[in-house]
Amino acid sequence: MSLGRPALLQVEDLRTHFFTEEGVAPAVDGVSFDLDEREVLGLVGESGCGKSVTALSILRLVPAPGRIVGGRVVFRGRNLLPISEEEMRRLRGASIAMVFQEPSTSLNPVLTVGSQVAEVLTLHRGLGRREARREAVECLRRVGIPDPEGRYGEYAHRLSGGTKQRVMIAMALAGKPSLLLADEPTTALDVTIQAQILDLLQRLREETGMAILLITHNLGVVAEIADAVAVLYAGKVVERAPVRPLFARPAHPYTVGLFRSLPDLGDTGKPIVPIPGSVPPPTRFPTGCRFRDRCPLAAEVCEEEPRLREIEPGHLVACHKV
Amino acid sequence: MGTVLRRLLATIPLLWGVCTLLFLGIHLLPGDASLYFLHPDLPAEDAAGVRESLGLDRGFAVQYGCWLRSAALLDFQRSLIYGRPVAELLREALPNTLLLASAALLLAFGGGIGAGLLAARRAGRLSDRLWTAGSVLVYSTPAFWLALMLLLVFAERLRLFPASGLASPDADFLPLLERPLDRLWHLALPAVSLAAGLAAAVFRFVRESLLEALAQDYCRTARAKGVPEALVLRRHALRNALLPAIQLLGLQLPLLFGGSVLIETVFGWPGMGRLLVRSILNQDYPVVLGGAFGLTICVVAGNLLADGLSALADPRIRREA
């Protein structure tokens, strides 16, 4: 949380709904958080809780039948939601960049990886073809790809998962963004490669001072590099705190449940307690607190929707029973 | 290389099938089989030569063997109607069919891809739906009827294009630069007639391919990079959508050459299709065999071309080839 200076990114009460044949799915329903420069915010939750949609909403790339229906996304003091598509396009890839989960399908199979990096350079930094190529090779080198010159002309299907993800990161960084949205950047990779990619992101954050919104369902990843965490459930933020307080004193029953459902390598005797039930389908979220059907602390008061309350400095929870 | 070899090898049973079909057919006809191979005015020694090489005086099995052998050697004897060697007739007709087919292919794919791009941009809107509905109609239109209608309107009524033939009768007297233009002028209506149905098929296919590509992850990445939508369509989606379109080419080739038979007939275009139809109507079987062979080779050559294009366009295939 910033001291005095306004945050780089302020998401206020963002609502993105999907209008499907089966009904309206409020995938993101009142999400708010701040992100400062140089800060890494982990957006945590199970699949289907709205994390990816939040990131796509920031870039205004929500696919049909989804639509942003409310809230503000303030980037460097400017609300991005009402600006024109052309202005938004200029921000994408240049000021705000995104890395996706599946590097295999997120790279164009018929274009060389190098040219896909160079595309950002010609588009946003106005570089000529030869300059862009040289700079693209540099970008590949900076993300730790060996023999970047040789790799420039390769096609995606010839590269390993880790290398492909590095290419994606290179593409994202080529425009020198101040904000990086990373949607499960390590989920599709092997554990050892995961660690390398996280190290890379750390290093790049140090070097460039950019902020990262890290979307993941993996608390271990969060523990590694996040400064702050926001926990999402069914389209709403249920808990938000700096990383240490969250891990030390998780407050919301859902967060507690998440921690309890993880194996503890230090204490192999500890039982793994899964959260009962499963995430309700977005078209049929319960009224009031959306977690109450699965919550051990559920009571009558939970029929009313809880609001985020601060329980200790910087630590907010949306629960009546805490 | 492997696919090329496989294709060439696959042609052999095809050609063998055609030969056998014709052999059996001829022998089903009333009268002596030799009637259908010997030109009435052929001098005696030549006639004897033909009898010898086709084994016409020997048993069924021997005749079959001789038949296959002469086909393998591409020795189709002489036309019964024209008296000229079949090979000569084929050599004259083949380039004309190839010219027509190539022109039609270019028109069909150029038009189909262009229209597909436009439709994909306006997907779901009224103009797109009209185009799609229209394409079904064009696809269902008999090509020979379209040819007649085009003839009627553009050649007879408006007198904008010639009604038939490869070139004007006085083409040889035209200045050098005008001669190819004269050829193109004669090629226009036949090529359009032949291309129309194929263009409609290509259009529908490319449009669907593009829409599918636009929904893929890599297009999402491109948009996240700030690539303008028009460029996403042209540079990212189109390249991927064209790959299956090349396969479509291969599959449509038989239809294309079948259609050329009809179009050549309507416009009096001196190609192999017209040659084949005439020779069937005239019971000129040596030419029938030669013509069937020629068309088969055209189709195979076209398929090889499509394979080559596929390898060129798709880096994933290129490595394997």
Added chain:
Amino acid sequence: MIDRAGRRALRGGLVAIGVLAGLALLGPALAPHDPREHVGFPANSLRPPGGDFLLGTDFYARDILSRLLAGTPVSLGIGFASAALSVTLGTLLGAVAGYRGGLLDAAVLRLVDLLLAFPRLVLLLLLVAFFQRSIPLVVLVIGATGWMATARIVRAEVQSLRARPFVEAGRALGLSDRRLLFRHVLPNCAGPIFVSASLSVAAGILLEASLSFLGLGVPPPAPSWGGMLNEGRDFLRQAPWISTFPGLMILGAVAAFQILGNGMRRALGGARRIAP
């Protein structure tokens, strides 16, 4: 879940086909003139559309409209009959190939690829070249050269169904292969088979018209749309209606079955890729 466009296509196709069927059955009775009659020849030769002759007359003073109506059962009938033949052949071959697998399957596949690589019209011409022209011949050759598409589709369906548990269960119960295939597996393929059938009818109508146009199809004096188109060629300049209207009929009939087939395909779920 049939999407809107698919539903529209189904409805449109069925309506059009209903109209065609009606024309085929009642048309000849509704014809204002006898299609073979030379009505007041030579005075009424080559009359333009209007008055007594709604669509004009041809050189022999025959009423075009009546001939068109008389030709409807011929062209549609050939389309249907040939489609029935090719779909039956294709289903049988495809089913057995898909079910048995092994050498038989490989052989059928090879044969399919081979035949599909050859222009069907040329094959038809070669087959027709040696026999007396007749309607049964046309039905036979068109039907015999069109089984490949259906075979491919049925083979794929049967293959995937064969792997399903209910087949294993049937086997365990002692059901014979033949019974399993025909009573249990094939009925599940009904959808794609119908799609193929509709498209085959469209192709059959078009091919019959092509053959008749070249003079190698339905023998005169039996009326056929393609044949009429051919007759009109010589009079294109003076009497374009002779060729124009039959062509429109062909277009309409082919389009109707195409639309129906496409609609059915969408109804079955998901547009499939290149259909051979």
